Structures are given as C-alpha cells and as structure tokens.
Amino acid sequence: MTEKPIQGEKRVFMTGNEVVAWAALAADVDIMYGYPITPQNEVMHYWTRLSPKYGRGFLQTEDEISAGFTTCGGVLSGKRAFTATAGPGNMLMQESMTMAEMMRIPTVLVVQQRGGPSTATVIYSQQEVTMTCFGGNGEGLRIVYSTSTHQELFDYTIKSFNTAWKYRFPTFVLGDGYQAKMRESLYIYDPAAKGIVMEKTVPYLGQEGTPGVDREPQHLRNTYNTEEELNEQVNNLVAEYEKIAPEVIEYQTFNTDDADIVIIAHGVVTRAAQAAVKELRKQGVKAGHFRPVTLRPIAAKELKAVAGKAKKIIIAESAQGQLEKLVKDAIYGIATPLENYFRPGQGITSEELVDLVKKGM
Amino acid sequence: MSKVPNMPKSWREETKPHKFCPGCGHGLILKALGEAIDELGIQDRVVFGCDIGCSLLSWDFFNVDAVQTHHGRTTPVMTGIKRARPDRICIAYMGDGGGYAIGSGHLVNAAARNEKLTVILANNCNYGMTGGQMAPTSLPHMKTETTPYGRDPEVTGYPTQGPEMVAAITRESAYVARGTVANVRQLKNYIKKALQNQIDGTGFSFVEALSGCPTNWSTNAKDTWAFIEKGMTEYFKVGEIKDPAKKEA
Ligand SMILES: Cc1ncc(C[n+]2csc(CCOP(=O)(O)OP(=O)(O)O)c2C)c(N)n1
Numbered sequence A: 001m002t003e004k005p006i007q008g009e010k011r012v013f014m015t016g017n018e019v020v021a022w023a024a025l026a027a028d029v030d031i032m033y034g035y036p037i038t039p040q041n042e043v044m045h046y047w048t049r050l051s052p053k054y055g056r057g058f059l060q061t062e063d064e065i066s067a068g069f070t071t072c073g074g075v076l077s078g079k080r081a082f083t084a085t086a087g088p089g090n091m092l093m094q095e096s097m098t099m100a101e102m103m104r105i106p107t108v109l110v111v112q113q114r115g116g117p118s119t120a121t122v123i124y125s126q127q128e129v130t131m132t133c134f135g136g137n138g139e140g141l142r143i144v145y146s147t148s149t150h151q152e153l154f155d156y157t158i159k160s161f162n163t164a165w166k167y168r169f170p171t172f173v174l175g176d177g178y179q180a181k182m183r184e185s186l187y188i189y190d191p192a193a194k195g196i197v198m199e200k201t202v203p204y205l206g207q208e209g210t211p212g213v214d215r216e217p218q219h220l221r222n223t224y225n226t227e228e229e230l231n232e233q234v235n236n237l238v239a240e241y242e243k244i245a246p247e248v249i250e251y252q253t254f255n256t257d258d259a260d261i262v263i264i265a266h267g268v269v270t271r272a273a274q275a276a277v278k279e280l281r282k283q284g285v286k287a288g289h290f291r292p293v294t295l296r297p298i299a300a301k302e303l304k305a306v307a308g309k310a311k312k313i314i315i316a317e318s319a320q321g322q323l324e325k326l327v328k329d330a331i332y333g334i335a336t337p338l339e340n341y342f343r344p345g346q347g348i349t350s351e352e353l354v355d356l357v358k359k360g361m
Numbered sequence B: 001m002s003k004v005p006n007m008p009k010s011w012r013e014e015t016k017p018h019k020f021c022p023g024c025g026h027g028l029i030l031k032a033l034g035e036a037i038d039e040l041g042i043q044d045r046v047v048f049g050c051d052i053g054c055s056l057l058s059w060d061f062f063n064v065d066a067v068q069t070h071h072g073r074t075t076p077v078m079t080g081i082k083r084a085r086p087d088r089i090c091i092a093y094m095g096d097g098g099g100y101a102i103g104s105g106h107l108v109n110a111a112a113r114n115e116k117l118t119v120i121l122a123n124n125c126n127y128g129m130t131g132g133q134m135a136p137t138s139l140p141h142m143k144t145e146t147t148p149y150g151r152d153p154e155v156t157g158y159p160t161q162g163p164e165m166v167a168a169i170t171r172e173s174a175y176v177a178r179g180t181v182a183n184v185r186q187l188k189n190y191i192k193k194a195l196q197n198q199i200d201g202t203g204f205s206f207v208e209a210l211s212g213c214p215t216n217w218s219t220n221a222k223d224t225w226a227f228i229e230k231g232m233t234e235y236f237k238v239g240e241i242k243d244p245a246k247k248e249a
C-alpha cells in the first residue's frame, strides 16, 4: 500500500480546484476522467501531478461526452471514479448522466459553473442549477450539493462519493468559477481520521467467476419495450429517490426563527446573504437567511415552514430565476410576497443585499 | 501620423493589432489566409467560422462575415451554411483540439461526405486557450499541463496525423495539405488551392498549419521556431497530400 495522501489533518491555503483534487485523493478515488475547460482545468492539473504518486489513474478523453461515459464505465467496473467540468462541458455530460440515473450508476461530477448560455464567460455564474438538477430527458433523479466555501468543497467532494455509492444515484458537487479560482484557508484531512468510512464500491460488471456457470451474468439495460414497462421502471426509481430524500436533504438557516424578511440563496451567494443578515440585525432589521445545501432534493418542507412565517422572501442568485424555480416549486401555496435579485453571471455582495432589503422597507 | 503596416486588404484594420500573444502562429496563418482571399478576389463571398480555442480571437479579424461557434462545432455550422447557400465560400478555422478531439467526428464525416468546405486547422501541439493541456497532436514525451511528466504514447497514444487521416477517408476530389507558419508563402499557396477546390465545387479541402504557442510552450523566439521547424516536422510532414489537379499527388 502506498502511503496516504493526507495524514491526519492539515491547515492549508489553496484554490478550490486544488481542494477538489486533494479531496478526491483523500476519498480514495481510483480514477479521474476529464476534458479541459475553464474554470475547472486545475482539478485535472493537480490530479495529474498528484495521482501517479498514489497509484491512481487519469484519462484525458476526446471531449466531455466521452469523459461522462468513461466515468460511467469506470464506475460500472466498481471503481470510485469521477469527472469535473463546467458550462458547455456540463451540457455534453448530460447524456451520460441520464444513463447513470436510469441505471443507478454512482458517478460523481464536480461542476465549476461559468457564464452562459453558450461559451459566454469562463468566470462565474449560478446558471447551471437547472441543468445540473434536471438536465437530460428524465426526472432529475440526482443528488446535487451546492458548496459555498473551500472547506465545503473538500467536505462535500468526499461526501459525494459516499452519497453516490450509498444511494446509487449520480451525485454532483456544484461549485463555481469563484470557488474554483479563489484561494482560501481550510483543513484537509484523511477521512478515516474524522471517523468517515468510505462506502464500499462493488463492480456491476466483471466480477469473479464464469457467468452462467459460477454466477448469474449481469445484464444491464436502459431500454424498455412498452409504455407500461417504462412507466413502472420510472415509478420505481422515483419511489426510491423519494424514500432516500429525507436522509439526503441538507440546509442551513440563519436567524430565521423571528425573521420578517428571509433571503434565500445558495452557493457562494450564501456568504453575501449571511453577512447581510448580520449587518441588518445590527441595524435592528429582522432579517434571516435560508440556504439550501442540497438543491436536488431540496429541503422543501423546511423551506416552506420558514417562508410561511416571513412577511417577505427575497431570492438572490447569479442567474435569471433558476433557484427561484426550485423555491417556488417547494413553497407552492404560500402567500408570502416574493422579490427577486437576479444577477445572471455576476457576483452578489452583502452590501447590495442590505441596500435591497432597506429600500423595500 | 502613425504608419499602418502593410496588411492584407481583407483584414479589418480597426481590430488590429490583433489579440493573439506575441509570437503566436495564429496571426501568421490568418495572414496567409488574408492574402489568399485577396488574391482570389473572394472577400465578398467568404463566410468565416471560427472555433472556441484561440481561433475564437479571429471572430472580428477580417472584413468578411464571420461567426464564432462552439468548441469543436465549426465544421457542422459551416456545413449547414454551405448546404443552404452553396454560392458562399465557407471557411472553418479551428485548433487541433477543436478539430481532432472534440470535433473529430464532424471532421471525419464532413470529409467523408465530401462537403464543399475549406477547413483550416492550427496545429500547435496543445490546447492554447485553456492553458496548455495535452492535445491529440502533443508530441511523445511532451510536457503539458495534463501530462506533467511527459506524454506517454503507451497510455495516451501517438500524435494524430490529421491530414493523413483526412486524405485516407476522402476521394480524389479532395484537397489535403500540411503547411507551416515557418513558410507563409507556401502556406498561402496551399490555402489558395484549398479555396479554389471549393470555388470550383470539386470537393472537400483541408489545410493543417504547423503553428507556435510560445505562451504555453514557455519558449523564447529561438526555441519556438526550433520547435516548429525541427520538433514538429519529425512527426508532421509538410507538403501536399492530396491534390485533385495532380492525380498522383
Ligand atoms: C464543450 C466544451 N468543452 C471545453 C471547452 C473549453 N475549451 C475552450 S478552448 C479549448 C481548447 C482549445 O484548444 P485548441 O482547439 O487546440 O485551440 P488553440 O487554443 O490551441 O488554438 C477548450 C478545451 C469548451 N469551450 N467547450
């Protein structure tokens, strides 16, 4: 056995992409498949430098269609495999991710959102929410963690492999270009040192023994012959997804108990929202903040309870209403007035949110 | 009054100096292309498509109608235009990543269908725009951002021989050549013949140009030229591979 990439716990100062590479190493990832795209490139750059020292694999594919499907292949053979991408690359990976949904292939995909539509910017946005949650010709049977700090990038990258393998749904870590490129302090650690046990991985294909002699052959499919047959399959998938959802859901609240105004935000924008609430409270304004950590499945019940008590809800996001769609769906039936702060492709500061709240008072 | 240096007539003066890094090969390829357009007198008929890669910086380079497409998708966009407007002269401009990796399926099929299209591809042995990762054309043992210990051909294959591949899947009516920015006059002639092949409606035309990327190669002027002229030509033979005018080319 080669030595562990991280012994115990270590304080470091790194970019988010470097953090993802270290997290994947720490999570005992066997192989990464990938294709260059900004702002994700350095995940691969660090992985290709570090991984050979620990006997891990890497393949640069001819494009993201291939990167997504090779990841499916790696996982089917029982390896902890992942890929990372952004924007147009995320689009091309939707095809393979629907295969993963249908066939319960526990892939992990790290997304560092950039501006869209089209090639747009390589910098930042939150415009890949709908695509990451619901991309493809299916029902969005995926688990999506939206991170906001480098510590979370590390924690949730490790966690995503366990979530994927425990529940067998494709799992996504949704970061963004700011998180990818920014440098921040955090603790990186050996999961074992924190009592985190990595879920066992098992091959779907290529197990020991002669199929048909020593064991049943594995015949995996994603095509169905009739409407009824497909409907039954999807119903089963949805039922299993809904069963595990309460266990998977994560969210945070900040001063929501007595809040008149609740800001709803995810990803890095939660940092602005948290700071804004602190500032507004200092000024005597009863502001609170609800942050969904999992965007899919989303903490609908909890969000509805908070939103129902408030006098006003503000949805702040670096997109044109992609979070808003998730929120509206979750809180349907509540009469609390809703205001939007949409900045597609642009960052949001706490000052902007403080001003917005005060202007509306 | 400042003196504007001599540039091809079809170049757009307002967008010069261009946005490529100093010493980049893209500018020289586009010089050869500009001169070819001038000499053929086709500025009014050209539609230019550029890929996403450093070629995207050429979107406003010429006084011709132009469109930026997606990474790898320039060949199908220009195919669509050509099929709808056969009177236009369609030029697809891309890098080696765009043409030989993500867009390779499009290149293969456009060539196989003998689209009356001209594809010009800059081979700089890496992914320039994204910061120097391995490309299909990276040389064996070449250090790139995704092959930090050198490209191992046993693991990642040998450099893609683009023109040879295109030549193998096209009929006699296709024009296929590999030029180099080290010989711009020859490159211009290849591009002219490629465009003429399209103008005459003869068949598909493809020119690869060996090009430099000093920024990601981390080379000075001398080493950049040495790499283009010696390093690259060990694997990539410059010359015409298929020329309908010369049956036995
Ligand atoms: C679908 C998709 N994947 C990845 C990218 C990121 N990307 C932009 S340019 C580029 C590589 C460019 O390299 P090349 O085509 O060789 O051209 P060069 O920049 O070297 O001229 C990549 C991978 C993208 N824009 N779209």
Ligand code: SF4
Residues within 6 Å of the ligand: B019, B020, B021, B023, B024, B025, B026, B054, B124, B128, B129, B212, B213, B214, B215, B216
């Ligand atoms: S990065 Fe390389 S290919 Fe791109 S403009 Fe600079 S020198 Fe040219």
